[in-house]
Structures are given as C-alpha cells and as structure tokens.
Amino acid sequence: MSERLPPSQVLLSLTALRDRALAATTLNALAFSMANDVYPLLDYRQALVMAKKGSGLELLCVSGLAKPTEDSPYLIWLERASRWLLTQIDGDKPQWVSRSNVTPPEEVATGWSEWWPEGIYCVPLKDPSNNLLGVVFFLLAQPPADALSELLEGLWQTWAYCWSALSGSKRLAGWRPSRMQVMIASAIILALLLIPVRQTALAPAEIVSRNTQIISSPIDGVIASIDVRPNQTVSAGMTLFTLDKTTLSNRAEVLDKEVAVAEAELIAASQRAFDNPQSKSELTLLNARVQQRRSELTAVESQLKRTVVTAPSPGVAVYSDPNDWIGKPVSTGERILQVADPDKPAMLIELPVADAIALEPGAEVTLYLTTYPLQPLRGSILETSYKAKPGEDGVVAYRLLASIESAGEHTRLGLHGTAKLYGDHVMLGYYLLRRPLSAFRAWTGW
Secondary structure (H helix, E strand, O other): OHHHOOHHHHHHHHHHHHHHHHHOOOHHHHHHHHHHOOHHHHOOOEEEEEEEEOOEEEEEEEOOOOOOOOOOHHHHHHHHHHHHHHHHOOOOOOEEEEOOOOOOOHHHHHHHHHHOOOEEEEEEEEOOOOOEEEEEEEEEOOOOOHHHHHHHHHHHHHHHHHHHHHOOOOOOOOOOOOHHHHHHHHHHHHHHHOOEEEEEEEEEEEEEEOOEEEEEOOOOEEEEEEOOOOOOEEOOOOEEEEEOOHHHHHHHHHHHHHHHHHHHHHHHHHHHOOOOHHHHHHHHHHHHHHHHHHHHHHHHHHHHHOOEEEOOOOEEEEOOOHHHOOOOEEOOOOEEEEEEOOOOEEEEEEEEHHHOOOOOOOOEEEEEEOOOOOOOEEEEEEEEOOOOEEOOOOOEEEEEEEEOOOOOOOOOOOOEEEEEEEEEEEEHHHHHHHHHHHHHHHHHOO
C-alpha cells in the first residue's frame, strides 16, 4: 500500500506516527500505536509487540486486538516461537526472517505453517545503553522495499526512545560515589545501628484467673447432667455436675439385701451354737462375711454421695459446652471444668521459642484485647516456665503468667488478645539482626 502513496504522503504519515509515539503516556498505549498505526505503510497481516523479559519475550500487544486471550493455543505457541525468533536476531538493525531460509524446530515450524505467512520483519528496539527493550514482529508475505526501510529507520529510533522513557530506564552516566561519600554514609548507618531501643516481642495471650481450682471426676461413671452454664457465677457448695447413679444404686440395693441375709445367717448360727458345737465354728466365718458385706455397702454408699460434685469455693465455672459432656463416660481424675476466681485476673502468655527474648519477673507487659483494642491492659511478669512445651496449635512456646494492674469491667476471663512484652534496652543493630543471625547459625552451625 505504501508504494501507491506519493513520497510526500509517506513522509507525512511517518511524521504523524512519530507524533503519536511521543504523545503516548504509558507503555501499553505506545505498544498499541506500534501494532496498529503503521499498517498503511507496511500492509502486514499481523503485528506483534513483545517486551524483553528474562531470556524470552513477553507479549504486550497484537494488532487488531484490545486484549489477547492468554490461554489461546496461538499465544501458547507464540511464547515458544518468540523465544526461538529472539535467537535469530543479530545486531540492532531490522531483519527479514523467511521460512525458506531458516530451519526452525518442529514445534515452531508446525505453528508457522498454520498461523504465519512466508516471512517476518523483525524490528529490535534498544535503549541508549544498547540494551534490548523489545521486538516488533511484522508478519509479511514479502520484505518491505529498501527505500521504505530507510524511511522507517527514524520511526524505529523514535519508538525505542519513547519505550526507554516510558519504561523508566535511566542512565546514571557512570556515576560512582566518592570515597568521602561512602565513608559518610557508612558512618551514618553505623550511628543508627548504635541507637539504643527497647527490645520487645509479641505473643498471643488470654485472661485467666490466678486462683483456679480444677474440678475432676471423683469416680468412674457417666455424666448425667451439668448444672451450671459456662462462665456462670457459682457459690461454695453449689452443684456443678452429677454422675449417673443407676449402677451404684442397684449395687447398693443388692448389697443391702446381702447384708440382711448374712446377718440372718449369723443369728441362726448363734442360736444353734448353744447345743451344736459345729455351729460355733461357723460363727467366726459368718461374722466376717457380715462385716465384709457392710464394708462393701458403706463403700458404694460413699460413692453414691460423690456422684454429686459441688463447688469448693465461689468463682466462675470455666468450660466449653455442656453438650460436650452430658452422656460422656469419664474416669477418675478426668478434668471436667474449672472454678476460677474472677477477682484475681492475670495474663497467660504463650511466647513462641522463635520470638523469645530475655525476660525476668517484673518485666512490663501490655495486653491488647481483640474485643477492646483501644483499652490496653498493663501488668508485669509474675513467673515464667523453665521449659517450652507445644501448645494446642503445635507451636513450641514458653508459658508466662503476668499480673493485671487496675482491672476493669472488660477484664473478663477467657478473653484473648496480643501481649507486647518489653525486655532490656539493646542496640538497634542487635534488634534488627537478632533473628537473622539466629537463623543463620541454626542453618550453618557456626
């Protein structure tokens, strides 16, 4: 088509193309102009604008398409074909690659015969430092005329200049810092690393009671009922839960009958002992049997009394859900719930081993509750565990107990939050590099 245009019209078209390139405000707008606006001069089947990315090329724009479909078979094949084409470009001048003059790989040749014409006009674009920015591929049936190629040389340079400017590539003109500047910068960094800062650590925490009594099952049995709700206030002697009495009641009734039978046998043997010497020898055995049955009955009656568990002191019942326990078999000593004193709250902190810092009793703690983030609680460390143990989430952590100063209405038992623990003052360099150095020593053993 460009051959039918008069020379003056070609020059005007080139001027307009340069103006559009200079007017582009983004790299995508420039790529769209490069792919579509030069069609009246080259009359190509398709134009592909691709940017240099690593060892390959990344597609920016395809002529005639606003946004190409990334998962189409053509674009999947184009990624492999463009990587091969990049190896065929030599120098910084436009190059004509003909199907008859090259031997592409089989997978590239198959797609070429299906989607591309005979030749490809490759236009590499480079920045002022001779670094490749991208390549524009024009799919043509025949190479452009030499006269037109010479006229288009200025357009390629304009595209490369605009691409370099829009991609943010800047040249430092060989700038190197002076020795004095390096020394000043090093001194400033060293001075900043020597600034003393307070060493801190963050850890999950929960409000608990410092006076907590664990209520466990006194005997083996099945829980018949839970008589208190979670977080309910209880008084001393109040029934907490009851174990099923059916088995023990039946056992007590049977033993009561056995005691009566043994006592009757003892009375009958006593009466016969007056005139039957053999009955006298049975008195000791029968009397022991009566004592045995009475002891068994007393033990069962004692267990019946222990089926009703009461609160040993006033407090708050702490456990999960009654439905988790009703009808569940329990063994002697199995923990059912806790009775906690709400008037003595404290912070239970799980400090992960990876975040642990040197803490001593009396260190400051600030607790930010999840439900009351704007009302932090303050306190100090009371005690720390000697050995770290895995928690419910599998994270190995130290257990710390901290006091709460001026507890308010929102210091309810069971609330969770994040505790900030304050250690000694250390240098900023140590504060920033402590964990990287620990990880480095763990990996290298140095």
